[in-house]
Amino acid sequence: MEIDYAQVGLKVGLEIHQQLNTRHKLFCNCKPELFKEEPKITFIRRLRPTQSELGQIDPAAYFEFQKGTKILYEADESTSCLVEMDEEPPHNLNMEAVEIALTVALMLNAKPVDEIHVMRKTVIDGSNTTGFQRTCIVALNGELNIKGKKIPIQHIAIEEDAARIMGREGSTVRYRIDRLGIPLIEVTTGPVIYSPKEAEEVAYTIGRILRATGKVKRGLGTIRQDLNISIKQGALVEVKGVQELELLPVVIENEVKRQLGLLKIRDELKARGLKEEHIKEEFVDVTEIFKETRCKVVRKAIEQGKKVLAIRLPKFAGLLRLELAPGMRLGKEMADRAKFWGRVGGIFHTDELPAYGISQQEVEKLRLAVKAEDNDAVVFVADTEENAADALKAVVERAKEAVRGVPEETRAANPDGSTRYMRPRPGAARMYPETDVPPIQISRDYIEKLRLRLPELPEQKLERLMKEYGLNRKLANQVLDSEYSELFEEIVKESGVAPTLVAATLTETMKALKRDGIEVWKVTDEKLFEIFRFVGAGRLAKEAIPEVITWLSKNEDKSVEDAVRSLGLYMLSDEEIERIVKETIEKNMEIVKQRGKGAFGPLMGMIMQKYRGRVNAEKVSRLLKELLEGFV
Numbered sequence: 097m098e099i100d101y102a103q104v105g106l107k108v109g110l111e112i113h114q115q116l117n118t119r120h121k122l123f124c125n126c127k128p129e130l131f132k133e134e135p136k137i138t139f140i141r142r143l144r145p146t147q148s149e150l151g152q153i154d155p156a157a158y159f160e161f162q163k164g165t166k167i168l169y170e171a172d173e174s175t176s177c178l179v180e181m182d183e184e185p186p187h188n189l190n191m192e193a194v195e196i197a198l199t200v201a202l203m204l205n206a207k208p209v210d211e212i213h214v215m216r217k218t219v220i221d222g223s224n225t226t227g228f229q230r231t232c233i234v235a236l237n238g239e240l241n242i243k244g245k246k247i248p249i250q251h252i253a254i255e256e257d258a259a260r261i262m263g264r265e266g267s268t269v270r271y272r273i274d275r276l277g278i279p280l281i282e283v284t285t286g287p288v289i290y291s292p293k294e295a296e297e298v299a300y301t302i303g304r305i306l307r308a309t310g311k312v313k314r315g316l317g318t319i320r321q322d323l324n325i326s327i328k329q330g331a332l333v334e335v336k337g338v339q340e341l342e343l344l345p346v347v348i349e350n351e352v353k354r355q356l357g358l359l360k361i362r363d364e365l366k367a368r369g370l371k372e373e374h375i376k377e378e379f380v381d382v383t384e385i386f387k388e389t390r391c392k393v394v395r396k397a398i399e400q401g402k403k404v405l406a407i408r409l410p411k412f413a414g415l416l417r418l419e420l421a422p423g424m425r426l427g428k429e430m431a432d433r434a435k436f437w438g439r440v441g442g443i444f445h446t447d448e449l450p451a452y453g454i455s456q457q458e459v460e461k462l463r464l465a466v467k468a469e470d471n472d473a474v475v476f477v478a479d480t481e482e483n484a485a486d487a488l489k490a491v492v493e494r495a496k497e498a499v500r501g502v503p504e505e506t507r508a509a510n511p512d513g514s515t516r517y518m519r520p521r522p523g524a525a526r527m528y529p530e531t532d533v534p535p536i537q538i539s540r541d542y543i544e545k546l547r548l549r550l551p552e553l554p555e556q557k558l559e560r561l562m563k564e565y566g567l568n569r570k571l572a573n574q575v576l577d578s579e580y581s582e583l584f585e586e587i588v589k590e591s592g593v594a595p596t597l598v599a600a601t602l603t604e605t606m607k608a609l610k611r612d613g614i615e616v617w618k619v620t621d622e623k624l625f626e627i628f629r630f631v632g633a634g635r636l637a638k639e640a641i642p643e644v645i646t647w648l649s650k651n652e653d654k655s656v657e658d659a660v661r662s663l664g665l666y667m668l669s670d671e672e673i674e675r676i677v678k679e680t681i682e683k684n685m686e687i688v689k690q691r692g693k694g695a696f697g698p699l700m701g702m703i704m705q706k707y708r709g710r711v712n713a714e715k716v717s718r719l720l721k722e723l724l725e726g727f728v
């Protein structure tokens with residue numbers, strides 16, 4: 097079903113975060129890089145809820161505090177120092193990052209501020225050792241022109257990136273602080289984007305401008321987009337962490353479908369006569385019913401002395417399993433909430449039972465135990481009594497929200513474009529000044545100097561790519577939108593390989609490989625360079641490039657030479673080609689005698705089928721034609 101986005105009143109605002117490729121981090125001299133090895137340094141902190149200026153305590157932060165959540169930070173010496181560990185005050189703001197941000201600001205026609213003030217923004221999940229993120233606005237009120245429509249850019253800011261989450265074991269969350277302090281530029285648009293397609297165009301245009309500086313990091317996780325999405329009658333939902341530009345329209349479409357679906361559920365509940373107050377926090381201990389169950393999860397829990405608690409959701413039958421958007425259901429949303437607030441592994445609900453080893457008989461006993469009627473749903477959880485009760489409380493809360501419609505919340509993007517519950521939306525006004533870093537004056541002079549040496553605008557680069565390299569508009573556009581646009585020019589200049597081949601490989605081939613699940617980002621620039629050096633020197637056939645990239649992505653510490661050897665892709669010498677062509681003719685004399693010159697097609701086919709990627713097709717063709725002449 098096509099959605100009429102104008103009719104549903106879709107409004108989207110984008111927040112693009114891009115890591116900058118500076119020499120140092122934002123507030124210290126550490127390398128802005130990630131480490132792969134085992135951490136040399138670890139330390140533990142407890143999460144403490146911090147009050148905002150208005151005295152509000154974030155409910156999610158308070159919850160973590162109550163649960164005694166501990167954070168285990170992992171570090172090494174080359175990517176972090178006492179600043180990241182919050183043992184030393186931050187150094188002065190990195191001016192290289194400021195300059196990149198100002199350059200972007202000018203390209204977006206924004207007005208630089210007179211003085212940059214570093215602020216603290218409360219974060220509650222432990223991803224910052226300090227409990228806040230440092231951020232500063234660099235410019236305001238820019239705009240983009242997309243197909244004649246003005247998209248306001250509310251602000252351009254620089255921020256320190258957060259530590260990256262590595263895992264969660266019990267009440268301990270592991271974060272690695274190598275990423276903490278890497279400079280990020282944040283570009284925020286007004287909420288005036290009205291369709292998924294338009295969001296994609298805006299994101300690509302901003303991406304081009306960021307890359308035009310030549311100072312942004314590339315690869316998985318270096319760009320992250322947050323979205324504010326709302327529809328009429330729905331709610332403002334924040335989706336965090338979309339890592340791929342091409343995923344943006346999918347995420348938006350799914351969110352609109354999800355909200356429309358939730359509105360349908362709201363209407364259905366109303367039609368069934370349900371009121372919020374009918375949903376009661378009455379938990380029933382049903383452990384006895386499942387004593388002999390064949391459901392492994394539940395039985396194991398009971399054996400460990402845990403309880404099975406159940407709750408009746410009046411008039412919800414059939415609505416928990418209703419698919420809102422691909423992979424998204426109300427039942428799943430309740431499960432996400434239960435996992436978050438109850439620390440349970442998941443929930444069971446009657447919309448999906450009998451299943452998972454739970455029998456029809458058990459379901460009937462369960463319904464009886466909670467006095468469920470036909471159009472009621474029953475949800476149950478097997479865990480410690482405390483966790484199970486917390487989980488079911490969260491389910492009740494979510495059920496009540498379903499009566500009201502769409503809840504405001506923060507969701508996280510999954511790699512397939514669906515989203516999951518992350519936390520409640522934090523309240524506003526979470527900023528206060530960072531007193532350890534002095535403000536920085538931005539003089540008119542400095543701005544005018546920057547303005548005089550702005551990088552080539554994307555439109556200009558597009559024309560130049562077409563003119564200088566003979567690319568058609570489509571391919572030139574793809575190069576411009578790819579992470580490899582700079583690498584493209586360097587490779588062409590050095591390897592002497594045809595620009596269209598380099599361009600198509602770095603855009604279409606890489607995209608296709610990625611779609612097939614190949615982790616292309618594991619192949620370094622230097623190796624891509626080397627591949628084209630091989631092609632340029634006639635040591636590797638262009639047809640074999642995808643195979644080599646695939647192999648290298650799986651063998652990160654190996655060279656292109658290794659790939660070529662291991663895959664048996666070394667190019668055959670002219671003598672070998674001659675031998676193969678002669679052999680093929682001899683083996684197929686029947687065809688040659690019958691068809692004369694007409695034997696060229698089938699014989700060429702045979703040779704290429706066997707040696708594609710290892711021979712130069714033109715050479716084979718020339719030689720085969722020559723030799724066939726001799727038989728006519």
Ligand SMILES: [Zn+2]
Pocket residue numbers: 121124125126175176177178179180277
């Ligand atoms: Zn440091």
